[in-house]
Amino acid sequence: MIDLKLLTFITVAKTKNYTRAADILNITQPGVSQHIKALEDYYNVKLFYKHGKQMELTSEGRLLFSYAIEVNRMSEMIKHELINKSSIINKYYVGATLTIGGYVLPKIIGEYRKKYENTDIILYVENTEAIIKRLYSGDIYLGVIEGPFNKAKVKYEKFRDDELVLAVSKSHPFAEKKSVAIEEVLQNKLILREKGSGTRKVFENKLIASGYRLEDMNVYMEIGNITALISLVESNLGCTIISKEAVKASVKADKLKIVPIKNFNIMREFNFVYLDQSQYGFIKDFIEFCKNPK
Structure with missing residues (x-):
């Protein structure tokens, strides 16, 4: 277990707010202030400065934060071991x-x-x-x-290796085609994973590398749950770019069809x-x- 003052510092750095940090740590706000003050006195530096309603790290604070995160990680590893x-x-x-x-x-x-x-x-x-x-x-x-x-x-x-593919329902207009152009895909209703997902990032990087803008996409929905995303595509509400692994069962059950995109293979690791x-x-x-x- 790391020192409570250091844990308080990490929590304030993440929340940027003394009150929220106090709620998370189940201590009083004055207690949070005392912990931060004690650290600042010990290291003889200023760790935070006020920016609007938020607390931001100083350069010294950022340095301490990087070390504090590592200390906390090692503490958790030791506990588990x-x-x-x-x-x-x-x-x-x-x-x-x-x-x-x-x-x-x-x-x-x-x-x-x-x-x-x-x-x-x-x-x-x-x-x-x-x-x-x-x-x-x-x-x-x-x-x-x-x-x-x-x-x-x-x-x-x-x-x-993994391949990202274009998946559509059996009732989708693309399902009757042997292949489609990437421009057709971008103009269609796209149901995609949320920003921050690996699938979304790989697809976006491929588009940019191929000379397209992210604004060219007609993003109809962003879904964080893959099962829900697949169900929406099966219901013919749009098409998706998704891992081939994720739609194996739906393709086998004849609920979805994988349609090749002309000259646009998307591979990842x-x-x-x-x-x-x-x-x-x-x-x-x-x-x-x-x-x-x-």
Whole structure:
């Protein structure tokens, strides 16, 4: 457990507000002020300045914040490891993006659990940005993500390739065509994943690289839940760009059809990401199992 004053500092830095920080920490606002004052006196620096109604970090505050986040992450890792040392069942925390967590990892985790009966894997399923944040905060040991990320800040290993495809209902006008142009897709009602998702980012990056503007897209809906997104497309409310993995069942059930886009293939990688070696035994073993399920 890190010092409460440092935890208070992290919370204020994230919320930018003393009152909200006090509510989250279940302490009084004067208590929050005292903790920040104590840190400022100890380091002999100013950590925050007022900008409108928000508290912003000074340059010294930003430096302390980067160290404080790392201290908090290591504290969480130590806690998890010590709990595992004294438990019959070892728990490991893994984060996965929605496509991977919903359509790729569940079966693998089930098989892994059969092989290692004394191991539980707690899976967090969120978008790419949220999984990276969990990794930095120490909530998870390992992330399995889709789409681009800052490779300079994490250790990573490729899992597999994935393809994004155009999926439409059997009643959609595109369903009768052998292929469509990307311009036709952009003008149609697009039902897309929310901003911050790996799928959305990869599609947008491909458009920009191909000379299109994001404003060219006719985004009809933005959906954070893949199951809901697929249901909307099955109901013929629009078309979507989505992982081929996610629509396998719907295509097999003849509810959706994949329509090729002329000269516009969208490939991406699924990657494992982690930060340090503290749980490298589990990380290495789980990565190997995912690549070669036994």
